[in-house]
Amino acid sequence: MAGRPVDYSSEFLQALEMGRPPNIVRLFPHSKALIVSGKVVDRALIAKGKAMTIAANGRNSFIIRGVLAAAQKANAAIIMEIAKSEGGASAYCATSFWNLARQVDAYCNELEITVPVAIHADHYGIKKEEDVETARVEISSMFDAGITSIAIDASHLPDDRNLLANIALAPYVPEWAGLETEVGEIKGKFGLSTVEEALFLIQGLNAHGIYPDWIALNNGTTHGIQTSDQGIQVDLTTEIHEALSEYMISGAQHGTSGNNSERLREIASRTRTTKANVATALQMLSWGVEVNDYGNAVVDGDGNFIKEEGEGVSGEVWAEMLAYAESHGIKGGNFKKLNLPFENRFLGQPREIRERMSRRVEDFVYNLLVNVFNAEDTAPLALETILSAGSYDLGPKVGRKESPEEWTEEKIIQRAALIESDKGPEGDFDD
Template identity: 70%
Template sequence: MKNYQDAFAQALQVGRPPNVVELFPNSRALIVSGKFIDRAMLKKGKAIAMAANGRNYFVIRGALMAAQRANAAIIIEIAKSESNYCGVNFWNIARIVDNLCNEMGITVPVAVHADHYGIKGPEDVEAARTEIPSVFDAGMTSIALDASHLPDEENLLSSLQLWPYVPKWAGHETEVGEIKGKTGLSTPEEALFLIQGLNAHDVFPDWIALNNGTTHGIEAASEGIQIELTARIHDALAPYKVSGAQHGTSGNSSDRLRKIAGQTRTTKANVATALQMISWGLEVNDYGNAKLDDNGNFVKVENQGVTEDMWKEMTAYAESKGLKKGDFKKINLPFESRLLAQPRKVRLRMAERVEQFVYNMLVNVLNCKDTAPIAVEEILAAGSHDPGPKAQRLEDPENWSESRIRDRGAAIERDRGEAGNFED
């Protein structure tokens, strides 16, 4: 590759999508479509981009620092549900990312992803017609249209209804099967139904997320990612050139994640809960799970993360609200401004702790070191902010009319798994 700084400067001119250019006309942050991040991982091979859920400012700062250090392309994301309980949300995350990239001189490509844009019924579809354009107006460059809570046929039909509201240049993730652990596991039949139905209507997702055995939040079970199931589904989808998005990454060992990188077509891995806990200064294990002491309480590392006094306030707040360990995520919003008001050295150590964890994952687990130049090469090869779709239409639209979709979907044997709220 030519001198990276020269290539970076050229990529800034052609690779930033129009919404980003309009919002940040004088910026030197290379915020790009999620498509380019996927392409870079595919080109390197057996590499996965981290999608860091920026539940707080310190997670975003630390993740960007780590990506720069590893010379790795990265995704910074926030989920629809997280936007309800975090200070970071769909409408300010791109501004935070852009500001930090310029402040710290970040020169790796970054995608900003709206994760789990959940659709649970017709009322959500109607609201999305306005809301999806609004998040792209606010700087998003990628989105996950997630109607996996619905029956397979409604998942597909809702996705088709909302696709016109997503810019064609944007990264696009779809999902089959709610992420809920060992029950309700996705099947090749369900995944093919969704991807083939989208393909028939010229919708070519970059990623598909599966229920392949993980959960969101704190993973207490030992099963984790079902690697063979994931590989089997990805192989079935190979003609449609869709990559895998791995959800529920916290709670899986480094060894298991390396196998996902090496044995499946996964190019995106979401990390949320682990980064939140690390930024606060909690001790975590190799699985990214926060450790508990003999009394069942989180273990706060002295002089790491937030101050000891702040942690006492946070735990007291959680107790007053009756929050269980898996619900500590709801502390983010009420404490965001309090955390930003801590002494400078505390704020810096919070971000640096995230940086150390993310850097190790990028380099030693996800195999995405030095993918930044690859992504820049892809941008320059496209000469545009839009590399176009990976796939082409293989399915006959006549076989995928609404009535046929409903008939075919109703015939799929499905296990929806246990009931409950698994949205983030």
Template identity: 70%
Template sequence: MTAQTLFDKALAVGRPPTIKKLFPHSRALLVSGKVIDQALRRKGKAMTMAANGRNYLVIRGALQAAQRANAALIIEIAKSESTYCPVNFWNLARLVDAACNELGITIPVAVHADHYGLKSPEDVAAAKIEIPTLFDAGITSIAIDASHMPDDRNLLANLELNPFVPSWAGLETEVGEIKGAEGLSTVEDAGFLIKGLNAHDIFPNWIALNNGSAHGIEASGEGIQVDLTARIHEHLKPYGVAGAQHGTSGNSSERLRAIASQTNTTKANVATALQMVSWGVEVNDYGNALMNEDGSFRKVADAGVTAEVWDKMVALAEKNGWRGGNFKKLNLPIDNWLLAQPREIRDRMSKRVEEFVYQMLVSVFNAGDTAPLAMELLADAGSYDIGTTAERLEDPADWTHEKIVEKAQLLDSDKGPQGDFDD
């Protein structure tokens, strides 16, 4: 089967019904997150990027990189990012679909709602209304993040919200808030969450841990703890769940290669680095923005935004007291400035993201040539819903509401200080 024939066959059967309804004439292969996860598992010792599209130019660059790498890709945005970025849960799929059609992108892409955060049980009622609207808007994968709550409340929230997630969609769950070296996840608390879901025939594609990662632009603590991640993943192997690595910024390529090769991780979130790269900020191998002695960012000449726009950005940040990681709050107010730049400037912003993402996909994540694997899964299934490779192992009678609360009391779980929803 030729590459074109495989793409045409996958396109014919692989787009979920919500995507077909939204984009009836599209040739963008927007697929369930399940497809991306299983393609990376099929290759083995590989993970792909979940690129946080904080602006349209980041989205374009990430798509072009994946096309070059022939890699399956995830484009995502987190719930909190929707408060300070022009991209949100309800316009992300439209932006991705438009870019794919304009640029001739033929690799499969999942559109992921990351960190759909619930801070208390009272948030569940609103989520039951809101989550279906995300899928109506073209989301094909979601992360239910109730990790800020105690373990029993986390599991119970996941159980209560699952009926509002389509059975064909990709699903991520989270057991540890992303906060660095404090409140690290354990085999026991990860097992509690996944086993409790399994008992109710819920089989997540990914689990996110606090394995030492930290969001933002600064390296902190020891970074991602590969051995801890591997131990937890090995314990969860019978339950068919892979890992989602959050907070990759601040970790060297060597450590990220170890995560790909030594754990069962198939999804790696990258956010802050892509934002900074698109703007033209100098970054190191860790994806961290480099700073001058006075704490200001180093802007690369003839890269990213124009010097005039950069000066306006810096002035706006200073006016609002935004420094370091809080530069992310610039995304929404400057979006018109970015899009109003000449085409050659916009193109160089996307191109810089493309080069960064391409190197990560091919040289670090081992995601190259996973696009055909994803399309083969769709073609073989003859459907957008490829099902799951997991099966129920736990007895539902052992995981009633009352027993979930009892089991949680036996966990020695230190969540540490409050964490972070961002990537």
């Protein structure tokens, strides 16, 4: 697209001037990429109503390019994200918490992307008490690197420890940043979240002056390739969101891949969800694997992925991927572990191959944004939100409603002991 001047609107230029958070301005002082807080994207989807946008996991650079192109075409505000398992200290992707913003900024300038994009650190997992101490340093480093939104996910812990971990780490998240919290580890049909658990978490945070933008639930989905047709429990999600309505919190839908379009339309229209995570489907699309309407990879009679001729990576690279997987005992959903060793191999392919990898993602995401998520034309709403606030910092959607005296550590532990819930089986359920 380079070679001709871009006709930026006055609203865009004003939003660019006042809407980029301080870390983004410091990192990219001369950029024309409108990287914003996650709060901006959430408010834009709320303003449209009955709409949610994609939170796309950029497991490889082709996904990032394809998603940005789709968002521009749909005129939609979006979120680019990477999870701790994908892009943390022990990552299986080349994209990380510390380079995602740089990739997005570079591609936005190259592709002349003018829609607002938030940079989200998803599933920043706290699985044991020691993780809190590591997080005190690591979270700050991530914001230094351009993160503008984060999900503190201590859902692996008991309810009281989950809440206390969120309270302990809140000071390390800038007040202007998007904030997501999670109740109920994502385990599919096991350990479904309850109203009681969700209220406990959100009320406890509110008492401590912490006002998340999103809450993620275990509402029936799993990460990666779906092996059950249960999918998202829309009624359960609606019930929990309504119970939390006075706290003005939006929903973050995890495990979106594997649910058909009609169910996703229901989530957008019937619940308070504004953020829908999509990861595995985009990876498979970029590689050229056949994917159905549910976003699930199609397999043959032997359980092997079906590579579509003329799509995704070259036949030669696909053969190398299969050989690598075979030699390392990688099967099914664990094909995600091919991202890191093959990223540079992907980048070294001919231009036409690289372009078709991104284009297939673009086509899929555009359809989601426009025909399923109802996110089309939310970019102008995000600009209006920034201009109305006159700042990158929109502030919280709600104030304190709960008494801090009723939510001391001692009382949190006492309250949690009274919660009746089923956390489901132990195991590794990470994305």
